[in-house]
Amino acid sequence: MSETNVSTAAKTPSAEEIALIKKFLNDTTLFLGPDPEIMRRHDLMPRSEAEEAAMQVVNDVHVTAKIRDRVQAGCDEGFEMVEAMGAAPGAKWGDVITGVYTASGDLAIASAGGVLIFSTLVHHPIKFIIKNWMNDPTVGVREGDGFIHNDSRYGNVHNTDQSMILPIFWDGKLVCWVASTVHEGENGAIEPGGMPSMAETSFDEGLKMSPFRVVENYQIKRDVLTFLQNSVREPKLQFEDMKVKLYACLRIKQRVEETLRTDGPQALISTLRLTMENVRAEVVRRIREWPDMTVRTYIIQDSTLRENCVVKINCQLTKTGDRLIFDFRGSSPEFTNRATNTVLAGLKGMIAQMFLCYVWPDLPRGQAAFAPIEVVTDPNSIVDCSYDAPNSQSLMSIFTGFTAAQHAVAKFLYSCPEKYTKVHAPTFNMINTFIWGGVSQHGETLGNLCADLNGMGHGARSDSDGEPALAPIFATMADIGEQELNEEEVPFLQLVSKKMTKDAIAPGKYRGGQGYTMMVATKDSEQWGFMTVCQGAKIPPMQGLFGGYSCGAYPLCKVKGVDVYDVLLDEPHKFKHSIAEIMNEQPFEGASYTTHHMGMGFEISKRGEMFMISQGAGAGYGDLLEREPRAVIKDIEEGLISEGVAEKLYKVKFDHATLAINQDATRELRDKERKDRVRRGVPYAQFVETWNTPKPPAHLQYFGCWGDDVGTLYVGSPEITREADKPKPNYMRHPKDVRIDELEARLAELGALGDEKK
Amino acid sequence: MKVLMTEYLRIDLEKETWECRVCNHEIGPAKRNYKEGMLVHDRDPREIHPPIIDPEKYRFTFSPDPEWVRILEYYCPKCGTQVETEYAIPGHPPLYDMEVDLAALREQWSGREEVLEPVRGPEVVLGAGHGGH
Numbered sequence: 001m002s003e004t005n006v007s008t009a010a011k012t013p014s015a016e017e018i019a020l021i022k023k024f025l026n027d028t029t030l031f032l033g034p035d036p037e038i039m040r041r042h043d044l045m046p047r048s049e050a051e052e053a054a055m056q057v058v059n060d061v062h063v064t065a066k067i068r069d070r071v072q073a074g075c076d077e078g079f080e081m082v083e084a085m086g087a088a089p090g091a092k093w094g095d096v097i098t099g100v101y102t103a104s105g106d107l108a109i110a111s112a113g114g115v116l117i118f119s120t121l122v123h124h125p126i127k128f129i130i131k132n133w134m135n136d137p138t139v140g141v142r143e144g145d146g147f148i149h150n151d152s153r154y155g156n157v158h159n160t161d162q163s164m165i166l167p168i169f170w171d172g173k174l175v176c177w178v179a180s181t182v183h184e185g186e187n188g189a190i191e192p193g194g195m196p197s198m199a200e201t202s203f204d205e206g207l208k209m210s211p212f213r214v215v216e217n218y219q220i221k222r223d224v225l226t227f228l229q230n231s232v233r234e235p236k237l238q239f240e241d242m243k244v245k246l247y248a249c250l251r252i253k254q255r256v257e258e259t260l261r262t263d264g265p266q267a268l269i270s271t272l273r274l275t276m277e278n279v280r281a282e283v284v285r286r287i288r289e290w291p292d293m294t295v296r297t298y299i300i301q302d303s304t305l306r307e308n309c310v311v312k313i314n315c316q317l318t319k320t321g322d323r324l325i326f327d328f329r330g331s332s333p334e335f336t337n338r339a340t341n342t343v344l345a346g347l348k349g350m351i352a353q354m355f356l357c358y359v360w361p362d363l364p365r366g367q368a369a370f371a372p373i374e375v376v377t378d379p380n381s382i383v384d385c386s387y388d389a390p391n392s393q394s395l396m397s398i399f400t401g402f403t404a405a406q407h408a409v410a411k412f413l414y415s416c417p418e419k420y421t422k423v424h425a426p427t428f429n430m431i432n433t434f435i436w437g438g439v440s441q442h443g444e445t446l447g448n449l450c451a452d453l454n455g456m457g458h459g460a461r462s463d464s465d466g467e468p469a470l471a472p473i474f475a476t477m478a479d480i481g482e483q484e485l486n487e488e489e490v491p492f493l494q495l496v497s498k499k500m501t502k503d504a505i506a507p508g509k510y511r512g513g514q515g516y517t518m519m520v521a522t523k524d525s526e527q528w529g530f531m532t533v534c535q536g537a538k539i540p541p542m543q544g545l546f547g548g549y550s551c552g553a554y555p556l557c558k559v560k561g562v563d564v565y566d567v568l569l570d571e572p573h574k575f576k577h578s579i580a581e582i583m584n585e586q587p588f589e590g591a592s593y594t595t596h597h598m599g600m601g602f603e604i605s606k607r608g609e610m611f612m613i614s615q616g617a618g619a620g621y622g623d624l625l626e627r628e629p630r631a632v633i634k635d636i637e638e639g640l641i642s643e644g645v646a647e648k649l650y651k652v653k654f655d656h657a658t659l660a661i662n663q664d665a666t667r668e669l670r671d672k673e674r675k676d677r678v679r680r681g682v683p684y685a686q687f688v689e690t691w692n693t694p695k696p697p698a699h700l701q702y703f704g705c706w707g708d709d710v711g712t713l714y715v716g717s718p719e720i721t722r723e724a725d726k727p728k729p730n731y732m733r734h735p736k737d738v739r740i741d742e743l744e745a746r747l748a749e750l751g752a753l754g755d756e757k758k
Numbered sequence: 759m760k761v762l763m764t765e766y767l768r769i770d771l772e773k774e775t776w777e778c779r780v781c782n783h784e785i786g787p788a789k790r791n792y793k794e795g796m797l798v799h800d801r802d803p804r805e806i807h808p809p810i811i812d813p814e815k816y817r818f819t820f821s822p823d824p825e826w827v828r829i830l831e832y833y834c835p836k837c838g839t840q841v842e843t844e845y846a847i848p849g850h851p852p853l854y855d856m857e858v859d860l861a862a863l864r865e866q867w868s869g870r871e872e873v874l875e876p877v878r879g880p881e882v883v884l885g886a887g888h889g890g891h
Contacts, residue, residue: 291761291763291858291859291862291863291866292858292859292862292863292866293856293857293858293859293863294856294857295855295856295857296853296854296855296857297853297855298853300827300845300847302826310826310847312847320859320862411764411855411856414762414763414764414765414876415761415762415763415873416877417870417871417873417877418877419877419878419879419880420879420880421879421880422878422879422880423878423879462765462876462878462879463878501810502810503808503810503820504807504810504820505807507806509765537818538818538822538823538826538827539822539823539826539827539845540803540807540822540827540845542845543843543844543845544843544845546764546765546766546841546842547765547766547832547839547840547841547842547843548843549806549807549829549843550843550845551807552803552806552807552820552821552822553807553818553819553820553821553822553823554820555816555818555819555820556818557811557818579810579811580810580811583811583812583815583816584811584812584815593815593816594816595811595816595817595818595819596818597818614820621765622765622766623766623839623840623841624840625839625840626839645808648808649806673838674837674838674839675838676838677797677799677831677833677838677840678797678833678835678836678838680799681796681797681798681799681831681833681835681838682797682798682799683797683798683835684793684794684795684796684797684798684852685794687798687800688851688852691798691800691849691852692849692850692851693848693849693850695849696847696849696850697847697848697849699825700826700847702847706850706851707850707851708851708854
């Protein structure tokens with residue numbers, strides 16, 4: 001066989017040919033995966049002809065304000081229905097959102113409460129439906145339809161969240177969509193509870209629902225429902241919450257239709273469009289008021305939840321004129337077989353809800369508040385992962401990404417004369433709670449989590465302390481629930497619950513809100529276990545602000561070889577109510593006491609074994625030597641801080657018996673400490689000469705850029721790098737294999753392997 | 759005119775300098791990193807976040823691991839105020855955390871009144887929201 005080189009002149013296809021090629025490709029698409037055209041865009045869709053026409057006819061602000069309030073009230077009503085009737089713990093504590101979307105799929109108005117990260121995510125699956133199913137003769141979109149979705153790659157936080165999406169028609173024309181989203185928990189993944197940290201591929205993560213029809217004529221299709229129930233550990237939950245979401249959507253639909261009847265479709269269409277455009281314009285105006293500046297920060301993840309390592313979330317935030325650009329380049333590459341990656345839309349959603357909850361809470365909730373803001377990332381990075389990368393623990397990266405954004409934004413806001421919230425230090429960002437699963441005392445198979453993840457400590461503000469155990473960073477109006485109610489359904493008790501963890505602090509002029517202790521032990525089941533999915537046992541996952549400190553580290557403590565329920569029955573005096581006492585005093589003879597990082601894979605527990613963790617503190621604000629001495633004493637009185645730590649850190653002199661402050665001695669101590677600082681501090685230029693190293697330290701498995709060179713990423717070693725824009729696989733070894741290798745090496749050193757055949 | 763940039767720093771737009779708001783010390787040129795005019799201390803994180811459980815017995819103690827992370831404390835060289843902290847991987851170059859476009863800042867503030875006391879932002883007041891009627 002020979003080859004002949006024949007030179008052929010390049011030919012540009014004609015418009016007709018291009019159309020033909022497009023049609024051919026469209027007709028022969030083998031798989032409608034996540035569409036980059038949809039998934040990478042978060043700005044508003046262009047005005048449609050219907051919107052243009054409607055805005056010509058209806059643009060009176062009084063009319064649109066009235067309609068917006070009615071639609072908003074409908075969304076809030078739907079939200080309350082889901083919260084009141086939902087079976088998932090997530091629904092009960094407010095991990096929910098409802099909203100009305102334009103005919104083009106943009107979220108125009110969302111419920112005031114709930115998880116606002118959804119506000120910039122659910123528009124993706126709706127746009128997928130519009131693009132792919134609307135005109136597909138095998139699918140179509142009709143009155144009475146309902147679509148379900150959970151796969152984060154088509155637009156979601158993680159696959160534990162499920163959405164119900166309904167089109168609304170008027171006179172046969174699609175006028176808008178309504179949707180309801182809930183953190184459902186169980187989804188059939190390799191670990192119970194919906195957020196498996198053991199997932200090494202996307203196929204370990206349970207249900208992967210691209211948007212599809214599950215409701216016809218407003219009825220849930222029983223065959224599809226049965227398939228879904230058969231795919232998860234909690235079939236009753238799956239059914240109940242699909243019904244709840246459907247009926248919430250129908251209630252919102254009812255409210256929308258009341259508006260359509262009184263004001264007509266053009267009034268509704270115009271209101272939805274104007275609401276979004278006005279919010280977008282206002283956001284641009286507010287950004288313009290910020291100083292033109294570049295702020296740099298980074299947040300460190302200290303584990304993949306499977307092993308400890310150093311994973312950088314790098315953030316450079318630049319504001320120029322009315323442009324605001326989050327640049328996350330230089331962040332760690334994605335992990336090919338670890339679940340802590342996030343899709344880009346998840347990161348954007350989290351930053352969007354940071355603005356809606358913490359910076360501009362006065363703006364109407366919707367997609368428009370983030371629409372003009374830009375985000376830059378490296379491809380296949382931990383904050384912009386590929387289709388194949390598992391992402392069931394995306395919270396690790398979207399939450400640390402959130403904190404990087406929150407930390408950077410605070411530095412812009414301080415100088416602005418007009419503020420909509422107080423400048424504050426980062427809020428605690430890890431879901432320090434127990435995920436649980438197994439067979440309950442009632443014989444039911446369950447998999448979900450404790451609402452304590454919602455008890456994150458708030459960051460200190462510019463004029464006051466952070467609130468302890470306030471709210472999760474993803475939903476400012478969520479609740480931590482009643483543990484006693486939970487215990488009616490699950491076979492374990494929280495033996496200590498909601499008691500502040502003394503000395504686990506984030507100091508500052510204003511301290512961060514503190515976290516509380518949780519001790520759990522299984523009681524009434526032989527098939528029950530727990531997992532924890534947090535980072536931060538070695539490195540705090542935040543930064544302090546303006547001289548304040550971050551929180552400390554939070555480990556997992558286990559006590560095994562004991563039945564604490566027997567202890568409580570026979571020797572109750574031996575039980576202690578703090579992690580410090582139990583771990584330091586080791587009061588139960590014969591028990592083992594161990595500590596671990598917070599990425600515990602699902603572990604079956606025996607009756608009476610104890611698992612103990614603490615919620616985290618929000619970061620501190622300002623120089624701790626400026627803290628009012630009486631505020632330090634109040635912290636002692638409230639059990640937040642011990643006397644020794646108060647004296648050592650805050651330099652407050654007081655009488656230990658009466659807690660009376662010696663003001664003069666305190667002043668002297670603080671003056672001395674300031675002088676000591678000047679004495680021990682090293683001039684910057686001299687400091688960096690000895691501190692800076694050209695590469696990450698060899699003793700750390702480090703992922704991400706080093707210093708300002710965002711183009712080079714370190715991949716687990718100071719000797720292994722790659723170019724940031726040229727993705728490569730990044731596999732981690734099984735932690736047990738690593739441990740076996742370590743132990744075998746020690747055996748070999750001792751000559752104990754003998755002549756074992758290889 | 760001076761612009762309050764952080765809890766402890768301001769920029770003098772005429773002199774183009776960073777200043778300490780506590781002692782008025784002139785820290786350095788506003789076109790450069792303010793940290794260059796600071797003293798730095800490499801703090802063992804266990805001193806700020808003391809172990810809650812016995813470090814002799816346990817690997818994880820509620821203290822950050824000093825081999826994994828350090829706290830860089832930045833002090834005003836005149837008054838010793840702790841202006842900023844930075845939780846840093848050992849050896850990681852300190853960040854140029856606030857790179858200000860001075861010309862744009864001057865232009866922006868040419869149309870504003872000087873702010874002498876920091877604007878703290880609105881209080882959350884019971885009854886001021888939608889539910890307050």
